Each structure stands twice: as structure tokens, then as C-alpha cells.
Amino acid sequence: MSGREPLVRMVNISKSFGTVQALKNVDFDVGYQEVMGLVGDNGAGKSTLIKILTGVFPPDTGEIYFEGKKVEIHSPKEARDLGIETVYQDLALIPLMSISRNFFLGREPVVRVWPFKLMDRRKMDAVVRKVLSEIGIQVRSPEEPVAILSGGERQSVAIGRALHFGAKLLILDEPTSALSVRETHKVLNFILEAKERGLSIIFITHNIYHVYSVADRFTILEHGRKVATFGKDEVSAEDIIEIIRSGFKEGECQQ
Amino acid sequence: MESPPRFLHDVAVWLRQHPEIGAFVGLLIVFVGFSLTATRFLTSDSLASILTVAAELGIVSAGITFLMISGEFDLSVGSVLGVAAMVFALTAKAGWPLFLGWIFALLASAGIGFLNGFITVRTGIPSFITTLGTMMFWRGILLAVTGGFPVSYFPSRTPTMFFVLNGCFAGQFRTSALWFLGIIFLLNVILVRTRYGNAVYATGGNRDAARVLGVATDKVKLVNFIISALLAGLAGCIQFARFLSVDPMRGQGLELEAIAAAVIGGTLLTGGAGNLIGTLFGVLLVGMVRSGLVQAGAPAYWYQAFVGVIVVVAVVVNTNLRRWALK
Numbered sequence A: 001m002s003g004r005e006p007l008v009r010m011v012n013i014s015k016s017f018g019t020v021q022a023l024k025n026v027d028f029d030v031g032y033q034e035v036m037g038l039v040g041d042n043g044a045g046k047s048t049l050i051k052i053l054t055g056v057f058p059p060d061t062g063e064i065y066f067e068g069k070k071v072e073i074h075s076p077k078e079a080r081d082l083g084i085e086t087v088y089q090d091l092a093l094i095p096l097m098s099i100s101r102n103f104f105l106g107r108e109p110v111v112r113v114w115p116f117k118l119m120d121r122r123k124m125d126a127v128v129r130k131v132l133s134e135i136g137i138q139v140r141s142p143e144e145p146v147a148i149l150s151g152g153e154r155q156s157v158a159i160g161r162a163l164h165f166g167a168k169l170l171i172l173d174e175p176t177s178a179l180s181v182r183e184t185h186k187v188l189n190f191i192l193e194a195k196e197r198g199l200s201i202i203f204i205t206h207n208i209y210h211v212y213s214v215a216d217r218f219t220i221l222e223h224g225r226k227v228a229t230f231g232k233d234e235v236s237a238e239d240i241i242e243i244i245r246s247g248f249k250e251g252e253c254q255q
Numbered sequence B: 001m002e003s004p005p006r007f008l009h010d011v012a013v014w015l016r017q018h019p020e021i022g023a024f025v026g027l028l029i030v031f032v033g034f035s036l037t038a039t040r041f042l043t044s045d046s047l048a049s050i051l052t053v054a055a056e057l058g059i060v061s062a063g064i065t066f067l068m069i070s071g072e073f074d075l076s077v078g079s080v081l082g083v084a085a086m087v088f089a090l091t092a093k094a095g096w097p098l099f100l101g102w103i104f105a106l107l108a109s110a111g112i113g114f115l116n117g118f119i120t121v122r123t124g125i126p127s128f129i130t131t132l133g134t135m136m137f138w139r140g141i142l143l144a145v146t147g148g149f150p151v152s153y154f155p156s157r158t159p160t161m162f163f164v165l166n167g168c169f170a171g172q173f174r175t176s177a178l179w180f181l182g183i184i185f186l187l188n189v190i191l192v193r194t195r196y197g198n199a200v201y202a203t204g205g206n207r208d209a210a211r212v213l214g215v216a217t218d219k220v221k222l223v224n225f226i227i228s229a230l231l232a233g234l235a236g237c238i239q240f241a242r243f244l245s246v247d248p249m250r251g252q253g254l255e256l257e258a259i260a261a262a263v264i265g266g267t268l269l270t271g272g273a274g275n276l277i278g279t280l281f282g283v284l285l286v287g288m289v290r291s292g293l294v295q296a297g298a299p300a301y302w303y304q305a306f307v308g309v310i311v312v313v314a315v316v317v318n319t320n321l322r323r324w325a326l327k
Helices: A046-053 A076-082 A099-104 A121-135 A151-164 A181-196 A208-212 A237-246 B006-017 B021-037 B044-069 B077-093 B098-123 B127-146 B160-166 B175-193 B195-205 B207-212 B217-243 B254-264 B276-295 B302-326
Strands: A008-017 A020-030 A035-039 A061-066 A069-071 A084-087 A110-113 A116-119 A169-173 A200-205 A217-222 A225-231
Touching: A008 A046, A020 A046, A035 A046, A035 A181, A035 A208, A046 A169, A046 A200, A076 A084, A084 A151, A099 A121, A099 A151, A099 B195, A116 A121, A116 B175, A116 B195, A121 A151, A151 A169, A151 A181, A181 A200, A200 A208, A208 A237, A217 A237, A225 A237, B006 B302, B021 B276, B021 B302, B044 B077, B044 B175, B044 B195, B044 B217, B044 B254, B044 B276, B077 B098, B077 B127, B077 B217, B077 B254, B098 B127, B098 B160, B098 B217, B160 B175, B160 B217, B175 B195, B175 B217, B175 B276, B195 B207, B195 B217, B207 B217, B254 B276, B254 B302, B276 B302
Parallel strands: A020 A225, A035 A200, A035 A217, A084 A169, A169 A200
Antiparallel strands: A008 A020, A008 A061, A061 A069, A110 A116, A217 A225
């Protein structure tokens, strides 16, 4: 991969909220077809870094390069249009809406029926039916509300959505934290499958064992700074846990 | 655990996708009840009078339903209805062409809706509070401007504009019923079949999730506040075309009736679920109770008490059905 510009490169990113320095001079990159584990304790700055990348808020300083080009991402929609798809733990899908409506939210195909532009529900349902069967989820109809799906099924549907819409980078925020062992296993497998199909993935989590089994590299954040980035061959899961547990000694924030 | 019988499972699937079923069943029960107890209930005049009551309430309720599904609330619709009717009346008295006065009244309503939405979205306070304030504010303005006296406009013969808004046809039927049905149909198509409708459900279902998925939730809410006020204003003009006079208390209490009709129809107070067909049933139910009780010989006071009971029963039933269907 050397010599080639990575898919995403974030350079020297800083962000403050009032007097709180959430991120300080963080460099972060994700290569093509790579699973990057983004780990660190609560308040380490993982979410802030991701929200900057997905256009939820702008960085104070720093630059973002996507596919080698400098980009400014002002909204989640712009991030999506670039091919950056995020699956948030609680915000992946809207429970009261149907699976079809969720899957296509914001990108519904339409047919013109004067004077309306109507959603092409037949097409939507057909796509969703196909995706659900690929994932291995059985429901009576794509018109069923998401509320009847389990947590793992919801994560899978959201990942399936990213795949379907041709995402290049998939960001997963704590995708396994609320799941049973069996469901976690399914979702982890699905992440590897997404990688096989050419996607790059950022996997944010507290559970080092979950991320360790699928990630190629790890970036550890601590109090808004980057501790280090390791390849999988350089560290064990226990090493990572020890680094996070013992904290970032040099220049540590007070209190 | 044993899985439920296939039949019950089918019913659950059906209920999940049709929250308006509860209101429809309620409507049937009330209809049969009054048909048996009130002798003149099953006549076309009686049906027409139900529709006349239901139409004016229903136009308001349709707008509120749309807004409630996007997760907001509008208590000011009764005052907006009064303001629009008053603007329509005053411009007519001042000699404006009626069409122009009507457009002006609608614009004023839309402006109030925009203000409701703007305050709510910008400051992030609950719309219950925003519209509680504007409800009182506009009612106060109405009283101050008129000094508490009604305003009437009696043309020598019925103008076309009034006929279009609320004229009689086929006996006692009124054109307001056509407005009502047309609006229900139009809004329901938008809600259920268009991308905008999807954004409305998403905004009310989970605002943060909708936002990270790229839905412009603030814009959706603002537009829906305008729709709610605009329809309240239209109802005010329609009602004025029927009474030819408006007093400054016009529309007071209507906001709660309109919300009642929407929740009877299965719209969630917290947003994210419901549809206009449910509201159609809810409004017809309320209209039927109002004229049915009178025809059954009950004193008119009983109407409020009866609707109060229906609201609570309907929401209890709707909530339990939903819970059961999602199990």
C-alpha cells in the first residue's frame, strides 16, 4: 500500500468546545479495504473525531483528504454523498418506520405521477427483500416496522444499506455493544464481508476483543490526543487494553 | 415460548401497518349505537350535518396530524382560525374583493405558523409552550382589535367565493366536506407516498437519527407549522362563509378537539406514527357523537363529556394494540 494515498487522511485536527479541548493535533488515516479500530476510554475524543469526519461539526483546525483530494464536509448529507456512511449505535434506524422506508431514507427512488413525485415502493421493497435475504433476516414483508427486528438485525440492515448505496467508507459506532454473543458474531462476520467487497471500515468500540478479531490496525486516543497507531502484528489485545487502562502519561490533562 | 397462532400473527402484521384500525372500529360502534337509539340518525340530512361539523374540525385536525407526526404540537390553531376569519370579515367589510381577502387571511395564517415554527426551531423550546403563548397572544389581539364585539358581513346575495368555500349542494350537504376530503387525500398521499412524507415520519420518529441520515429536520418542522396554521386559517374562512359573522372568541377550544380527533385516529402524541385516514375516522367519530347525542335527545352538554371518555378509551386501546402488535 506504500506510495498510495490512503482513502481518508485527517491531518492535525483540533477541536474545542468552550474551554474543553476535545481533540488536539490528531492525525488519523484509513487505507483502502482496511478495517481501522478506533479505541480509547470515554471522553477520549473518538466520537468528536468521527463527527468531524461526517460533517456533524467542523474542526477548528486541520485538514481532511478523501481519496487524495482535500475536502470540506459541512453536513452529514455531504459526507454521505462522498461515500462516507455512518451507522450509529442508537441512531442507525428509526424503529417506528418500515424497513423499506428506513433503508431508503433521504435517497428514495421516485416515479412521476402527476402532480406528485411518488416513492417507487415496488422498487424499494424489491431491493430490501433482496438485501434482507442476503443478510439472512426473515420478515414477512419489508413494510414491517424496524421495531420488530433485534439489535443485531438492525445493525446488519444498516450495514447492508451502506453496501447497497456504494459506500467507500463505513463508520460503525459501537456496533456490538448492545448485542448478544451470537448476534455479535454475525455482525463481526458481516463487517469482514463488507471489507471483502472493497469497503474501508472504521470500527469504534470499547470492546477491544470485538474489534481485535476484525481490525487490521488500531488507533488509540486518550484525552483528545492520539497515543499511537499500531498494526495488528505489533500489539496484542491485552497490550491495547493495558495502554488504555494505564492512560496517557506524558502531558496528561489535570483532574 | 410457544409461537402464537398464525391467524393472530397475521392480525398483528396488519395492525402494525394500519394504526387507524382502532378508530375505524370505534366509528362503527358509535354509528351502530346511534342508528339504533336515534330515530332520524340514518337520514341524508343527518349525515350532512355530521359532515358539516366534521369538515371544519377536520381541516384543522388534518394540519395538526401532519405536524404531530413530525413531533411537534400546535395549540394556537383555534386562535389562528379566529384571526383568519376576522381578517376575512374585516377585509370583506372594507370592500376588498372576497378572493383577495381570502388570500390575505391565508397569508396571515401562514405567517403565524412560520412564527410558531421559527421560535420553536430556533430556541429549541417545546412547541407546547411556543404555541400556548401564541394561542393567548393572538386571542388577546383579536379581543383588543374588536373590543370584544362580533363582526358581520351580510351580502345581498351569496357571493361565488362563499359558495366555493362552504355553499350548499344536494340538499344539506356543503362544499366544506369536499375541501375536507380533498385535503385529507392530498396530505395523506404526501405523507405516505412521497419523500417529504418519509422525512416527516423520520423527523418525528427520531430527530437525531433523521438528522445524521441527512434529513433537514428543522425545515420539515417549519414547513409543518406553516401547514398547520394555514389549514386552521382555511377552516376559519370556511366557517365564516357559513355563519357570515365572527366573534373574537371564535375557535376557542378547537385546538383540543382537533388534537383529540388526531389521537383517536392513532397519531402518536410523541410523533413518528399516524396517518390522515386515522384522523378522518377520528373526526367523523367526533362529528357523529356531536350530532348523534342531540338527535338521541341528550342535552348538548353531554357532548364534551362523551368525547372526553372516547379520547381516553381510544388512546388506551390504540396503545395496547400497538404494544401487542410489536411484540
